[in-house]
Amino acid sequence: MSLADTLPRRRVRRLPGADGVIPWILPVVILIVWQVACSTGYVPTRVLPAPSDVALAGWKSVQSGELIRNIWVSFWRATIGFLIGGSIGFAFGLANGLSQLSDKLTDTTLQMIRNVPHLALIPLVILWFGIDESAKLFLVALGVFFPIYLNTLHGIRTVDPQLIEMGRIYGMSSGELFRRIIFPGALPSIFVGVRFALGIMWLTLIVAETIAASSGLGYMAMQAREFMLIDVVVLSILIYALLGKLADSASRVLERLTLSWHPAFQKH
């Protein structure tokens, strides 16, 4: 016990439920300022519609069923693309982290592909797949692949070799070594990859949908621009923000469930 431990702890005063409320204070304040700025005419509504107008546009498109359908289409594309790209990236990360042969065989190629901005492939992808579903899935999967691949690989390579030696001494088979030591050791790094990948997933999908799609959130925003429906454009942007936050929260929950052993995730 160090001297610091003997000092009385600074008590943080906590209001009940405050932890859940505090992060939302800033977004709400921004909304209010925005509304006031628009209502007083400080910001012309042709530049930026008032939040109330955006909400109204949202309500209308919910009623017509268009919004829900577009969100659903985008969500589906994001999920499927993420699963495909993520599992391939994870598989390559595992293979190259565990096998030197596999690493020598594929890593150089993968690093070369990684340095091509995947959105630069859009023209090529449109030529290949048209504006079909597969075009979007391909782009999302490609974008998601690299963060997951790199972080899985990094996680496996940085597992403490002393722990692996310990596992060998205590007679663990290769399967057990992986299950009990290598995979849990790589998990924090894999989660970093997942959170990066979630960001890239939305980015890729929205760009792909604005350029080549006939449904989805990005398409909805593009259509709105064509008809000068600026409230719908802003609505789409707000929905991206919410979906991004949702995906991030989901990965945080998963992190908290699986990394409860990690000092950084323990409640004090």
Next chain:
Amino acid sequence: MQQSLRVFPSDVAFVPPTALVEQARTARRLPEPSPAFKSKADGLSLTIHGLRKSFGENEVLRGIDLHIPAGQFVAIVGRSGCGKSTLLRLIAGLETPTSGSIGFGEDPRAEDVRVMFQEPRLLPWATVSSNVEVGLGRQRSRSDAKVRAEQALAEVGLKEKRDQWPSVLSGGQKQRVALARALVSHPRVLAFDEPLGALDALTRISMQRLLERVWREQTFTAILVTHDVSEAVALADRVLVIEDGRIAHDVLIDIARPRQHGSADLAALEGSILGHLLSAGDDGADG
């Protein structure tokens, strides 16, 4: 792991004295428990013959001949880089000898030889009791694994911590969990590689008492590598001083247990061993 170790018949009980070994006298055997109480957990004797180990050009061990009777507590001391840890790793089967052989009195099972390192090497993502279960080796899937882990934890006085994560334990507690993990399979040879090196002075002393207690209760053969000569003389029946890859001195510590920390006898022995070590260092043999 043990396949690489040649097993001697148990009647090969001594090593012929060589010029390299100052004293190859067989150290005092501990009073053997009567046959009726002889359980599987009794120590294994250990015979090392002409052991050499090189890493590339660098010859770390240059011919070690040694017999350790079953149940003896042997401490190995020496300057850093003298090869003491390599000797321990060879005994534990973590390295293969360049030449020579290491034989146990009987064919050991994988669970019979255990090592405890300077670092606890606990799995941070496993609870304390699952960490101890790792020590059961291939028996860890058996139904009594949990009970045995709990017994081992009780032995080191940490039963109430069984559901905690290792990250909340202190350094000494982690090392006690590592000890429980090493003990849970009831090993017959337990090799310690400076297990107390990273602990503070008071924790060290209580850990030394704990080590001595479990060694007396479980009667395994203990091999302790340490750079702390006072620790060596306090715990061991016999202290081996390694210099330049050879056993330079083989000292019996014939002092009754429990030993009083800081007693005059221990201090005298400690002084003479330290004298050996320091005089060797003045010859430029520092590693």
